[in-house]
Amino acid sequence: MAVTDVAIDRIKEMILSGALLPGGKLPREVDLAAQLGVSRNSLREAVRALSLVRILEVRQGDGTYVSSLEPEVLLDALGFLLEFHQDASVLDFFGVRRILEPAATGLAATRLDQPGLLALRKEAEAGAAADSVADLVEHDLRFHSMIAAGSHNPVLAAVLDSLAMPTSRARVWRGLAEENAFARTVNEHAAILQALEARDAELASARALTHIAGVEDWLRRL
Incomplete structure (x- = not known):
């Protein structure tokens, strides 16, 4: 298990045990990192991931707080998964x-120049070497943005970038x-890159469709 994922699990355990209460403030970064036995960088990655799913709330200049959570949500954060099921807007995105993304990927297969392909390969390799989910998602966002560009x-690129964060x-x-x-995710990025490097627009488009549809299908099954 990656160190960041260890930090995520330990913060979750602190919430479930009552060591951190809903609405409560987390200890200082240096103190919490020592308490959890992880580096400050790993702790930051964990906080970033948990902030994205609204378990934690980072208040600039004030500190990091546990969100106001219902008791059943604290058991396994399932409430956040159900939130997606109840709110169809994310499925609309x-x-x-x-x-749109398969179309952009097909265009990129014929229009990306060699320096662009090399930069995309470096981004894909950086994503493959990511040591946390939050880090991989950041690389994922950049990978797709570079293809759209x-x-x-x-x-088209601006529309796709606007859809990335939601x-x-x-x-x-x-x-x-x-x-x-x-x-x-890493394997699907590699497959898309391979098709782009082969200048195969149809294959690149198909692989992009498979990649996007996989996340959408997972979300629908919740």
């Missing part, structure tokens, strides 16, 4: 991505909750 259609929390949850989601 994925639906639009599923339509590679379509050389600034309007779906980022679902990506984090999938990484935390679904077995092998981390490896699947």
Whole structure:
């Protein structure tokens, strides 16, 4: 298990045990990192991931707090997963991505220049080397943004970038909750990159569709 995931689990245990109460403030970063036995960088990654799913709330200049959680949510944070099921808007965002992103990826296969492909490969490799779900999601966001920009259609790229953040929390949850989601994401990025490097627009588009639809399907099954 990655060190960041250890930090996430230990913070969760503190909430469940009552050591951290809903609405309560976390100890100073240096003190909490020592208490959990992790580095401050790993703790920051854990806080960032838990903030994305609203378990923690970072208040600039004040500190980090536990969100106001219902008791059943504290058991396994299932309430946040149910929130996605109850609010269909995030599925609407994925639906639009599923339509537009394969088209952008197909365009990028014919329009990305060699320096652009090299930069995309470096980003994919950085994502594969990520040591936490939050880190991988950041690389995932950049990977897709670079492909959208590679379509050389600034309007299409801008629309896709605007859709990225509303779906980022679902990506984090999938990484935390679904077995092998981390490896699947890395492998699917590699497959998309391979098609782009081969200048195969049809294959690149199909692989992008499979990648986006996989997260959407997981979310629907909740």
